[in-house]
Amino acid sequence: MDVTIILFLIGGLFLGWSLGANDAANVFGTAVGTRMVSFALAAVVCSIFVILGAVVSGAGAAHTLGKLGAINTVAGAGMAATAAAVTVYWMTRLGLPVSTTQAIVGAIIGWNLFTDSPTDIGSLIRILATWVICPVLAGIVGALLFKGSEALVHRMKPHLFRLDAYTRLALILAGAFGAYSLGANNIANVMGVFLFSNPFTTFDSDGGITFSATQQLFLLGGLAIAVGVITYSKRVMITVGQELVPLSPVGAWVVVIAHSIVLFLFASQTLEHWLARSGMPTIPLVPVSSSQVVVGAVIGIGLLKGGKGIRWRVLSKIASGWVTTPIIACIVCFISLFFLQNVFNQKIYEDAPYLLSGPALEYLERSGIDVDPLASLHGVRFAGLKSFKQALEGKAELDRSTTAEILQVARLEHIKIDPARLDKLDELPLDDSQKAAVRRLAGQSFDYPWMLADALSKQSPAWRIRPETTVNKIFNRDIVEKRQELYRVFTVR
């Protein structure tokens, strides 16, 4: 591995460390702050389960972040992660509550603005919507769980000491679940930006165990989070437990479990598959702010009790942090990328030439786009994204999604199914029929990635996109992700 890659990965690890230092408090803060669970036990349980969550279930939410902005160089990804981490760390030092999710979203948008890359509005809207929906959902879940817990305790009438013992055990189990959900949902914040420039390769052991490149990346991120938990989270845990959340231990358990449920809902691919197979609407897999969810759960319980005891001043301080964090991260990233590119001469964006060839125009027409206004650009080769975008703007009034599609189709990325690299197929998560289809294309070259996608679809139904239904959505997303893996392996640089 290149030394510069390690340097840029450090940005991601720094972000992971600060996520561990801050967000672990949302999972175990009330338990440690109320001295129901010792910090040592909390740190160990949190570290183990956050790593498990990141490696086992982290992929789902990561792809949404990847769609928001496809940062395609390690330097760019590293700077986005560093900008987010610096913002989080700076805001924390100022005493302002902060969300790492919002910081990384702001940083990705900063990268998009600097490189003039299109921001996927659909993904952005989905992410922003969860920043409103999740606290509300957590409030509802928290209120319902609180009512249920109250009724259960009143019915069972456990002895005070027994209730204390049950609550301790429940806090540890909820904390473990919460840590798992935190890892599963938030590893996207830490390592999602490196997906397109992942330096790892899939590892296949002789015993048949596969450890994909993505899982290795997430393990690294998970370890960084765990180090943050162990080294810096104690102070934050005690602050959250004693100053922000004035709840009883049972109330604290309700907050943690509501937080864990909501994070899990927005990260679980298994749940998504089950909902899809059952014909029900699926929950989008999106990185969710752990801090927002905890605040939502606490407010839900507070409102259930009549609204007294809610510290509205603290809440307004938190809400202001939710607005300023992504903005500051965006600005910091933008400025940092300028220095990284122009002072340190690092490649922060992998540009490519653009060409609206005949086949490209035909492809766009098949997609339902009116290509007449683009006729004058037919056959004209543009050196990079900026010049092509300028040319497009001059030719036709195009909406965002149409422009994004044209940019994607016209981007020249020479792909060759090099017979010498076919052994790399075994490192990718492809089934046998998919691998066979790729092998049948050995020696062929494609000017555009979509040409390879078309060729594979003709070779095998295992590569064909199915009609967009709730059930097929997951299959289609899987196909798109596998195509991305193929492009990464066979693109000629």
Place this chain on the structure above:
Amino acid sequence: MALQLFGRTKDLERRVDEFLDVVADSALTFHRAVEIYLAEECSANFEEQVELIVQLETRGDELARSLELAMYYETLIPDARGDVLRLLESLDAVINAIKGILWYFATEIPSIPEDLRPDYRELSELSSACVDSLVIAVRSFFRDPKSVKDHLHKVRYHEKAADKVVTRLRRSIFAKDLHLAEKIHLRFFAERIVWISDMAEDAGDDLAIYAIKRVI
């Protein structure tokens, strides 16, 4: 770890129950001791009751101390620990007051006129009932805080009744043709007996606050 946790919890519950049994037994023993004294003065039976109270008080101290240590060393019930400790101390003080007054009976051997004995008997019965109701209220506090106020109603009732009896007793004592020193001696014992119900009521008032605080 879970098994150890629940094993330890059961032991603590048992110790709390035993401590409350000691408090209740102390109140019952006190009433019986006063009845025996009024019938037999400082007889062997009475000395036996005094010895029993001393044993109960010692056992109460041991249990209260062990519970306090357990709660602090093992950081149990962090949100209610302070309240439970104060409760244990209040109940321990009641046992100490009971032991104290029986020692006074044993050492000063008051000469109680025949016509005043029914009032002394009634006073000790009401003080004992006050403590007994308090113990029931404390048991509720540990399992069902919402029902505490129902039991505390009885504590206040018995305490008010005891106040009426002691007022009547004071008037009767000072209306009698006795030396002033004797009157003061008799009044002292009446006030020491009613003091037990006053302590029980004070503990009950604190318990009412602790029960309100014990919401989940």
